[in-house]
Amino acid sequence: MSNKQGVSRRRRNLVIATTCAGGAAGAATAVPFVAFMLPSERVKAMGAPVEADISTLAPGQKMTIEWRGQPVWILHRTQEMLAAVEADDGKVADPNSERKPGEITPSYAKNEYRSIKPEYLVVVGICTHLGCSPQDKFQSAKEPFDAEWHGGWYCPCHGALFDLAGRVHKNKPAPDNLKVPPHMYLVDSKILIGEDRKGA
Amino acid sequence: MSVAAAEKQPVTGAGPFNGILTWIDERYPLVATWKTHLSEYYAPKNFNFWYYFGSLSLFVLVIQIVTGLWLTMDYKADAEKAFASVEHIMREVPWGWWMRYMHSTGASALFICVYLHMFRAMLYGSYRKPRELLWIIGMLIFLCLMAGSFFGYLLPWGQMSYWGAQAIVNLYDAIPIIGPDLALWIRGDYVVSDATLNRFFAFHVAGVPLALLGLVAVHLVALHEVGSNNPDGIEIKKVKDPKTGIPLDGIPFHPYYTVKDLFGVAVFLTVYFAIVFFAPALGGYFLEDNNFVPADPLKTPPHIQPLWYFTPYYSILRAITENFMSVIAAGTVGMALLIIGSVKSRAVRGATAVIAVVLLEGYFTFDPKVWGVVLFGVSVVIFFLLPWLDRSPAKSIRYRGPIYKVALALFVIAFLLLGYLGTQPVTAVNTLLAQIATAVYFAFFFLMPWYTRMDRCKPEPKRVT
Numbered sequence: 001m002s003n004k005q006g007v008s009r010r011r012r013n014l015v016i017a018t019t020c021a022g023g024a025a026g027a028a029t030a031v032p033f034v035a036f037m038l039p040s041e042r043v044k045a046m047g048a049p050v051e052a053d054i055s056t057l058a059p060g061q062k063m064t065i066e067w068r069g070q071p072v073w074i075l076h077r078t079q080e081m082l083a084a085v086e087a088d089d090g091k092v093a094d095p096n097s098e099r100k101p102g103e104i105t106p107s108y109a110k111n112e113y114r115s116i117k118p119e120y121l122v123v124v125g126i127c128t129h130l131g132c133s134p135q136d137k138f139q140s141a142k143e144p145f146d147a148e149w150h151g152g153w154y155c156p157c158h159g160a161l162f163d164l165a166g167r168v169h170k171n172k173p174a175p176d177n178l179k180v181p182p183h184m185y186l187v188d189s190k191i192l193i194g195e196d197r198k199g200a
Numbered sequence: 201m202s203v204a205a206a207e208k209q210p211v212t213g214a215g216p217f218n219g220i221l222t223w224i225d226e227r228y229p230l231v232a233t234w235k236t237h238l239s240e241y242y243a244p245k246n247f248n249f250w251y252y253f254g255s256l257s258l259f260v261l262v263i264q265i266v267t268g269l270w271l272t273m274d275y276k277a278d279a280e281k282a283f284a285s286v287e288h289i290m291r292e293v294p295w296g297w298w299m300r301y302m303h304s305t306g307a308s309a310l311f312i313c314v315y316l317h318m319f320r321a322m323l324y325g326s327y328r329k330p331r332e333l334l335w336i337i338g339m340l341i342f343l344c345l346m347a348g349s350f351f352g353y354l355l356p357w358g359q360m361s362y363w364g365a366q367a368i369v370n371l372y373d374a375i376p377i378i379g380p381d382l383a384l385w386i387r388g389d390y391v392v393s394d395a396t397l398n399r400f401f402a403f404h405v406a407g408v409p410l411a412l413l414g415l416v417a418v419h420l421v422a423l424h425e426v427g428s429n430n431p432d433g434i435e436i437k438k439v440k441d442p443k444t445g446i447p448l449d450g451i452p453f454h455p456y457y458t459v460k461d462l463f464g465v466a467v468f469l470t471v472y473f474a475i476v477f478f479a480p481a482l483g484g485y486f487l488e489d490n491n492f493v494p495a496d497p498l499k500t501p502p503h504i505q506p507l508w509y510f511t512p513y514y515s516i517l518r519a520i521t522e523n524f525m526s527v528i529a530a531g532t533v534g535m536a537l538l539i540i541g542s543v544k545s546r547a548v549r550g551a552t553a554v555i556a557v558v559l560l561e562g563y564f565t566f567d568p569k570v571w572g573v574v575l576f577g578v579s580v581v582i583f584f585l586l587p588w589l590d591r592s593p594a595k596s597i598r599y600r601g602p603i604y605k606v607a608l609a610l611f612v613i614a615f616l617l618l619g620y621l622g623t624q625p626v627t628a629v630n631t632l633l634a635q636i637a638t639a640v641y642f643a644f645f646f647l648m649p650w651y652t653r654m655d656r657c658k659p660e661p662k663r664v665t
Binding site for chain 2: 034037038039040043047064066068069070071125129130131132133134135144145155156157158159170171172173174175
């Protein structure tokens with residue numbers, strides 16, 4: 001084979017062309033195999049917005065709604081809880097939700113309380129670290145993870161802490177505040193989760 | 201050898217099966233294969249306790265494949281039915297509990313055997329030249345085992361299955377730019393769901409076992425090509441009988457080591473069945489308590505942890521917090537200076553400086569979460585580089601100097617400590633301990649080219665001792 005004189009140029013080029021064509025066809029076969037694993041049409045259709053009735057949600061209470069298979073929390077905050085949020089400004093990593101604008105916090109919730117109405121916090125109850133669902137720790141108390149705890153959420157997986165506005169504490173594994181899903185008030189007692197008026 | 205010559209070779213021994221063996225050998229190299237891999241594969245005569253774990257790993261893999269096949273007969277890969285079908289196997293299928301406990305205990309047993317098998321390689325330098333490729337194939341087997349056990353752990357659809365998978369798939373989410381789409385592609389849904397369960401089932405029962413069997417075959421072929429290492433870390437092929445060409449320190453694998461390994465299997469089975477029959481959950485280490493609760497996508501259990509064999513890497517993952525980034529940055533600068541100070545090539549020095557600057561820039565651009573995931577990956581993949589990181593003149597720990605002995609001891613302590621901490625809740629003290637152990641873990645690998653060269657080794661013997 002090292003003897004170049006015996007090699008037909010035409011044949012060699014045909015071999016190269018055939019190899020390239022066959023290789024391209026082989027590589028293209030990856031497309032159906034990869035695409036097959038993407039979310040199906042049914043899964044995509046399940047991502048529709050859901051309605052939450054908050055008329056019976058008493059102050060201090062939290063309710064959980066399922067949206068796209070994820071827990072969405074609606075917390076009716078008391079005046080003390082709102083005061084606790086203000087007190088936590090120094091402890092949290094991103095007090096005014098400046099990071100990743102538009103992705104974590106929609107513009108209408110970009111305030112200290114991270115909500116449209118200060119009393120009602122709407123967040124996706126999934127830790128921004130690795131997707132665990134943090135636990136309610138609403139009482140101000142001395143906790144093993146924080147001696148001056150003002151209430152919020154504790155993630156059992158890797159110890160991330162969130163205050164009562166879903167803002168992540170400094171120097172914890174989670175990088176971002178809890179995600180505020182797109183939402184809007186249909187009437188005072190009904191919230192639509194998964195859609196907002198931004199586009200309308 | 202020509203076909204005619206092969207035909208003339210007589211079948212060993214004259215027995216009742218001679219005729220049929222000859223018939224087969226004319227059509228398939230049966231006796232030749234038997235000889236190459238067993239009766240005329242010459243292994244060093246000084247194998248010790250540590251050499252049980254290679255054959256034991258293969259033995260447990262067979263247990264896993266057979267019990268797995270049987271479990272598939274009654275398991276249903278459907279988010280609505282999976283948990284109940286496992287309970288059905290446990291309570292209603294004859295011997296179903298036995299089949300499942302064999303499989304769940306087998307998973308942990310396989311990791312114990314493989315970890316000890318890998319540690320053996322680190323003790324005696326079995327990954328060193330000419331066995332680098334053998335080691336790499338072995339590491340690929342290890343990665344397949346990790347993937348297989350990860351996919352399999354989702355199948356019972358308990359709380360720990362569900363949230364463990366959720367956390368690990370979300371690791372990919374941390375990768376900049378492509379991460380979220382990649383995680384979506386792996387799950388096939390916005391969260392771990394029925395679609396995820398089905399594909400994990402497919403990979404667990406078909407994809408991974410096929411890859412594993414292929415890799416194990418290649419691992420054995422590579423081993424029999426280069427020959428086994430031994431506790432002295434010297435090559436027995438260097439001293440051969442001048443007449444037969446057989447290594448003087450070699451003995452046929454069969455019957456000598458088949459008998460030895462059978463003894464190992466007997467001892468192993470004693471321990472294994474003690475666990476299967478009397479403590480299948482092994483205090484929550486082999487089967488976690490929370491996995492006896494059906495998966496609830498809206499509620500994470502109060503304390504989640506992976507199974508014990510993943511906890512060292514998991515500890516590294518959660519040890520990377522914002523304040524640890526400065527330690528990593530300092531480590532990177534130190535490494536860069538060390539390389540620049542000890543390498544003459546200008547190109548290498550320049551490249552090191554550039555890489556270090558890019559990394560330093562990256563440490564403070566991307567979240568610590570990204571770097572947690574990166575180091576989590578590096579902590580596993582770094583084993584691939586062992587053959588090239590180790591510059592010691594001696595292979596075996598018997599002839600290595602004190603530095604490597606201390607380094608290996610510290611590494612084992614760090615590995616075990618990380619493993620233990622991974623099963624514990626996060627506290628300030630635990631995080632600090634995990635960070636120290638993480639530093640030791642990486643220092644063992646990254647500083648290896650320097651400390652193994654500095655080490656004062658004893659001369660290796662000519663023949664095995």
